[in-house]
Amino acid sequence: MPVLVMKFGGTSVATLDRIRRAAKRVGVEVAKGYDVIVIVSAMSGKTNELVGWVGETSPMYDAREYDAVVSSGENVTAGLMALTLQEMNVPARSWQGWQVPVKTTDAHANARIEEIPPENITAKFAEGMKVAVVAGFQGVSPEGRITTLGRGGSDTTAVAFAAAFGAERCDIYTDVDGVYTTDPRVESKARKLDKISFEEMLELASLGAKVLQTRSVELAMRYKVKLRVLSSFEEQSDDAGTLVCDEEEIMESNVVAGVAFSRDEAKMTLVSVADRPGIAASIFTALSEGGVNVDMIVQNIAEEGRTDMTWSCPVDQVKRADAAMQKAAQDGVINYDELIADEAVAKVSVVGIGMRSHTGVAAKMFKVLSDEGVNIKVITTSEIKISVLIDRKYMELAVQALHDAFGLDKVA
Amino acid sequence: MPVLVMKFGGTSVATLDRIRRAAKRVGVEVAKGYDVIVIVSAMSGKTNELVGWVGETSPMYDAREYDAVVSSGENVTAGLMALTLQEMNVPARSWQGWQVPVKTTDAHANARIEEIPPENITAKFAEGMKVAVVAGFQGVSPEGRITTLGRGGSDTTAVAFAAAFGAERCDIYTDVDGVYTTDPRVESKARKLDKISFEEMLELASLGAKVLQTRSVELAMRYKVKLRVLSSFEEQSDDAGTLVCDEEEIMESNVVAGVAFSRDEAKMTLVSVADRPGIAASIFTALSEGGVNVDMIVQNIAEEGRTDMTWSCPVDQVKRADAAMQKAAQDGVINYDELIADEAVAKVSVVGIGMRSHTGVAAKMFKVLSDEGVNIKVITTSEIKISVLIDRKYMELAVQALHDAFGLDKVA
Numbered sequence: 001m002p003v004l005v006m007k008f009g010g011t012s013v014a015t016l017d018r019i020r021r022a023a024k025r026v027g028v029e030v031a032k033g034y035d036v037i038v039i040v041s042a043m044s045g046k047t048n049e050l051v052g053w054v055g056e057t058s059p060m061y062d063a064r065e066y067d068a069v070v071s072s073g074e075n076v077t078a079g080l081m082a083l084t085l086q087e088m089n090v091p092a093r094s095w096q097g098w099q100v101p102v103k104t105t106d107a108h109a110n111a112r113i114e115e116i117p118p119e120n121i122t123a124k125f126a127e128g129m130k131v132a133v134v135a136g137f138q139g140v141s142p143e144g145r146i147t148t149l150g151r152g153g154s155d156t157t158a159v160a161f162a163a164a165f166g167a168e169r170c171d172i173y174t175d176v177d178g179v180y181t182t183d184p185r186v187e188s189k190a191r192k193l194d195k196i197s198f199e200e201m202l203e204l205a206s207l208g209a210k211v212l213q214t215r216s217v218e219l220a221m222r223y224k225v226k227l228r229v230l231s232s233f234e235e236q237s238d239d240a241g242t243l244v245c246d247e248e249e250i251m252e253s254n255v256v257a258g259v260a261f262s263r264d265e266a267k268m269t270l271v272s273v274a275d276r277p278g279i280a281a282s283i284f285t286a287l288s289e290g291g292v293n294v295d296m297i298v299q300n301i302a303e304e305g306r307t308d309m310t311w312s313c314p315v316d317q318v319k320r321a322d323a324a325m326q327k328a329a330q331d332g333v334i335n336y337d338e339l340i341a342d343e344a345v346a347k348v349s350v351v352g353i354g355m356r357s358h359t360g361v362a363a364k365m366f367k368v369l370s371d372e373g374v375n376i377k378v379i380t381t382s383e384i385k386i387s388v389l390i391d392r393k394y395m396e397l398a399v400q401a402l403h404d405a406f407g408l409d410k411v412a
Numbered sequence: 413m414p415v416l417v418m419k420f421g422g423t424s425v426a427t428l429d430r431i432r433r434a435a436k437r438v439g440v441e442v443a444k445g446y447d448v449i450v451i452v453s454a455m456s457g458k459t460n461e462l463v464g465w466v467g468e469t470s471p472m473y474d475a476r477e478y479d480a481v482v483s484s485g486e487n488v489t490a491g492l493m494a495l496t497l498q499e500m501n502v503p504a505r506s507w508q509g510w511q512v513p514v515k516t517t518d519a520h521a522n523a524r525i526e527e528i529p530p531e532n533i534t535a536k537f538a539e540g541m542k543v544a545v546v547a548g549f550q551g552v553s554p555e556g557r558i559t560t561l562g563r564g565g566s567d568t569t570a571v572a573f574a575a576a577f578g579a580e581r582c583d584i585y586t587d588v589d590g591v592y593t594t595d596p597r598v599e600s601k602a603r604k605l606d607k608i609s610f611e612e613m614l615e616l617a618s619l620g621a622k623v624l625q626t627r628s629v630e631l632a633m634r635y636k637v638k639l640r641v642l643s644s645f646e647e648q649s650d651d652a653g654t655l656v657c658d659e660e661e662i663m664e665s666n667v668v669a670g671v672a673f674s675r676d677e678a679k680m681t682l683v684s685v686a687d688r689p690g691i692a693a694s695i696f697t698a699l700s701e702g703g704v705n706v707d708m709i710v711q712n713i714a715e716e717g718r719t720d721m722t723w724s725c726p727v728d729q730v731k732r733a734d735a736a737m738q739k740a741a742q743d744g745v746i747n748y749d750e751l752i753a754d755e756a757v758a759k760v761s762v763v764g765i766g767m768r769s770h771t772g773v774a775a776k777m778f779k780v781l782s783d784e785g786v787n788i789k790v791i792t793t794s795e796i797k798i799s800v801l802i803d804r805k806y807m808e809l810a811v812q813a814l815h816d817a818f819g820l821d822k823v824a
Binding site: 016019050053054056057058061062064065066068069071072073075076078079080082083084086087093094096098099144145146 | 428431462465466468469470473474476477478480481483484485487488490491492494495496498499505506508510511556557558
């Protein structure tokens with residue numbers, strides 16, 4: 001039997017009624033002849049509640065215990081989904097990460113999937129089971145402790161299963177009906193894309209478009225998993241949603257595919273660091289070991305053996321970054337005057353594979369922002385995207401102006 | 413190091429503050445030099461919520477999925493308790509049932525613990541860990557699926573760990589300060605017992621006194637585990653609560669130790685069953701396989717090859733019993749006219765090891781009930797208890813009258 005992976009996010013399983021609705025969608029695919037692997041998130045709000053409890057209990061928590069706590073929400077929905085399917089006479093059973101097993105690294109709270117042996121589930125399919133319901137977001141470390149994959153990790157679980165089982169497609173059911181040129185809550189003229197390339201989706205995801213976890217897109221790209229994002233709240237046709245696919249499958253496209261943004265960024269500057277070869281490595285190794293996800297990096301020109309190092313990171317990691325730098329200083333690894341944090345910045349990016357062949361996108365972006373009186377604090381670019389860090393209060397304005405300037409409300 | 417087991421029930425871990433209070437009690441015992449195994453229940457209300465969802469999803473649910481869902485609450489509190497202890501600088505980590513592993517039978521929703529290999533936890537104690545926090549109520553089947561031990565199963569988890577680790581004592585922290593002669597909510601003159609024998613506690617527990625799960629008392633009796641029931645909400649002295657211990661350790665006692673009751677009983681009568689040798693076995697095997705916990709049993713005298721069979725069971729198992737009997741009839745195992753359920757009955761019992769040497773307890777009990785105008789529907793007795801099934805509306809009246817008549821408000 002061909003295998004289909006269907007992933008339901010938190011809002012799609014938020015209540016027993018919604019689980020029932022999702023189960024009906026699964027039933028439709030089973031009726032078409034698929035063996036289905038369903039990946040479920042926790043009911044919406046549950047994981048946040050658990051994360052809140054952990055933070056309140058222990059601000060600098062042990063990530064192993066964090067994982068043990070926050071993974072529990074998915075176990076609930078997996079069991080309930082299996083029961084719902086059974087009620088509909090669809091042979092189903094639930095699997096927790098360690099039962100499959102979903103083998104991950106031991107990087108707790110941010111683990112990577114290393115292997116998903118398909119044998120256990122395949123054997124059940126062979127016995128007549130039609131649906132394996134798997135708790136998303138979780139796995140098991142080499143030591144046998146529970147791990148989680150980071151926020152949005154259920155997307156990655158879904159793609160990893162699609163790759164491991166050679167699934168025909170991986171459908172990500174969510175609360176939006178596809179991938180948009182930007183977030184419609186910020187720009188009402190945002191337009192749904194029928195198709196988007198893996199590369200663009202990857203940039204959009206990593207830039208804060210929350211529709212898919214970055215790593216899930218990376219995996220899909222690497223293993224050529226056909227990935228579809230669609231709404232669990234609408235009747236579905238076979239070409240609903242947005243297909244994330246190879247560049248070649250997209251005929252025409254705008255130079256810029258979308259405008260992404262990330263509201264909760266912080267800009268941190270380590271002032272007057274003693275400069276020497278390898279200093280950047282020392283700083284960013286310490287930050288990485290401290291669990292800080294550094295994004296943009298700027299180094300000022302060194303004067304008299306001292307330099308300033310600037311980076312951006314999620315605003316809720318400022319304390320961790322501070323702790324990591326203090327520890328590195330105590331350990332004698334680095335030496336600096338002070339660490340300044342600007343916690344009121346946001347990142348806005350334009351993304352498009354068309355940039356490869358069209359010049360002037362950066363110049364146009366900077367002019368649009370300048371015309372709106374928005375000051376740019378940090379710039380980074382890649383082959384298919386340009387990102388800027390700006391004051392958070394200008395974020396919506398910047399997104400709207402860029403969306404308009406690049407004609408994203410119109411089909412190419 | 414001597415090992416102490418401490419179990420905290422749902423109300424004792426209902427909030428982060430209460431978990432902190434419980435953790436402080438654990439810290440006190442660690443400071444005394446114990447290696448502590450903490451068994452936690454789910455936050456109060458959580459398991460009921462999960463059970464409710466399962467029932468709403470699937471009235472005749474697959475018990476394996478039920479277990480996967482309802483076991484999740486304990487995972488949350490285990491992690492939070494470990495984090496709380498770490499915050500207090502007490503080296504601790506959490507364990508889920510399958511991680512220990514707590515090996516059980518595969519009787520899902522009502523599994524029995526078969527073995528708890530102590531190696532994994534002992535190794536961590538040897539490395540300097542002071543507290544192993546274990547999610548109660550759950551285990552893992554030979555097949556590798558999650559099992560649960562039935563309501564109140566965390567008590568059993570606690571005693572089983574105490575036995576497996578040769579613990580000095582097993583302290584059960586709960587929302588009451590010990591074992592009472594009856595439930596103080598029903599009889600305000602109820603009195604706390606300083607000590608009670610395993611046998612009496614076993615009868616009280618199995619008769620509906622909810623302070624300890626029956627199986628936990630059985631296990632404690634078998635393995636001579638010193639079991640103490642005490643409140644997590646009061647400052648504790650070393651002789652707080654009620655000690656459940658061997659009969660020989662109790663000097664003086666009343667003939668009757670307590671009055672127990674169980675409100676939510678049903679009386680079911682299978683009318684006009686074709687009588688033949690083995691018919692009782694057929695009926696009760698079918699009920700057992702249908703997941704019905706039959707308590708009292710009465711068989712009428714057979715006439716013309718037909719008989720009536722009456723039993724009691726928890727009122728929420730009436731549907732299961734009905735389904736089991738219909739299935740048995742379809743399978744040709746039994747043959748009957750109808751199944752009548754009286755869902756408005758309660759069970760009231762008097763318990764005491766003194767009954768062994770004092771006669772007339774039953775006669776006195778029946779007279780007290782008769783004087784109050786309470787009709788007795790079914791009677792069962794054992795060496796140290798007498799139970800009657802009565803109309804539910806008379807339950808409180810009966811408990812109060814018996815408590816008074818046997819002088820339970822006065823110390824012997």
